[in-house]
Amino acid sequence: xxxxxxxxxxxxxxxxxxxxxxxxxxxxxxxxxxxxxxxxxxxxxxxxxxxxxxxxxxxxxxxxxxxxxxxxxxxxxxx
Amino acid sequence: xxxxxxxxxxxxxxxxxxxxxxxxxxxxxxxxxxxxxxxxxxxxxxxxxxxxxxxxxxxxxxxxxxxxxxxxxxxxxxx
DNA sequence: GTTCATTTGTCCGTATGTATC
DNA sequence: GGATACATACGGACAAATGAA
Numbered sequence: 603x604x605x606x607x608x609x610x611x612x613x614x615x616x617x618x619x620x621x622x623x624x625x626x627x628x629x630x631x632x633x634x635x636x637x638x639x640x641x642x643x644x645x646x647x648x649x650x651x652x653x654x655x656x657x658x659x660x661x662x663x664x665x666x667x668x669x670x671x672x673x674x675x676x677x678x679x680x681x
Numbered sequence: 682x683x684x685x686x687x688x689x690x691x692x693x694x695x696x697x698x699x700x701x702x703x704x705x706x707x708x709x710x711x712x713x714x715x716x717x718x719x720x721x722x723x724x725x726x727x728x729x730x731x732x733x734x735x736x737x738x739x740x741x742x743x744x745x746x747x748x749x750x751x752x753x754x755x756x757x758x759x760x
Numbered sequence: 761g762t763t764c765a766t767t768t769g770t771c772c773g774t775a776t777g778t779a780t781c
Numbered sequence: 782g783g784a785t786a787c788a789t790a791c792g793g794a795c796a797a798a799t800g801a802a
Contacts, residue, residue, distance in 0.1 A: 632687050635776060648782065653778085666688060669778050670788030674688040690789060716767060726793040732768085748768050749798030 604645055613654035617662075620655065624664060624675055624680050631679060634672045635665060683724055692733035695724050696741075699734065703743060703754055710758060711753040714744060 604615050604632045620641075623629045636644060641652035656673055667673045683694050699720075702708045715723060720731035735752055738744045746752040 632684075634686065634688075639777080641791080656778095667778070668688045668690070668789090670776085670790085671688060671690060672777060672789095692789080711772095718767080729792085730790060733789090745797085746768070749766080749800080751799095753767060 604647070605617045612647055613658060616641065616647060616651065617658040621662070621664060622658060624679055629646035629675050631677045633673045634674050635659075635670060644656070682684045683726070690724055691724075692730045692737060694711060695720065695726060696735035696737040698724070699738060700743060702740070705757055707758065708754050710754045714738075714754050716751055 603619060604612065606612070609613075619662055620629070620635060624635075631633055631676045635656075638652045638656070641647070641655065642649055643650070647655075656665065656667065659673075660667060664676055665673050666676050682698065683691060685691065687694075699708070699714060703714075709757055714735075715726055717731045717735070720726070720734065721728050724731070735744065735746065738745060739751075743758045744752050744754055744756055
């Protein structure tokens with residue numbers, strides 16, 4: 603799932619993986635995506651990598667983060 | 682009524698729900714809103730969450746609180 | 761005046777999640 | 782990767798104010 607030796611940065615791969623789960627309807631609008639700690643475990647990456655992946659998804663407009671609550675699939679993403 | 686899995690903090694949702702009751706004329710100026718304990722039961726939240734909701738309504742200028750008495754709809758709100 | 765119930769105020773701790781360094 | 786800070790949410794306990802019995 604994650605190619606550690608390939609040219610694509612890990613955080614991009616993680617972001618793409620999450621986006622695939624959103625596109626597949628596994629992660630629904632206004633529902634939380636896995637927490638940073640969960641992403642760390644699921645993809646076996648460092649916390650900073652998970653955060654950069656979420657940041658990338660934010661920049662893509664696919665998710666929105668609420669401090670103290672979590673990161674959620676944007677309403678506009680597969681609304 | 683309250684979406685526990687959504688991105689909006691619970692105390693914001695509770696405050697919005699009460700404000701909706703004020704706007705609808707269900708809660709009248711100079712009349713008490715439900716007590717903290719009542720809000721705890723009605724919305725199935727912790728007392729701290731109910732208190733933060735009331736605090737938010739105070740900041741919005743919609744209610745005023747009297748220690749030992751209760752919280753009342755502001756005269757200016759739907760006067 | 762005392763007692764009691766109700767209500768708000770305050771502090772404690774625990775857990776989870778994000779933000780920052 | 783680790784440590785710390787801040788925000789959300791829950792739960793418990795006790796104090797203080799109010800009003801009624």
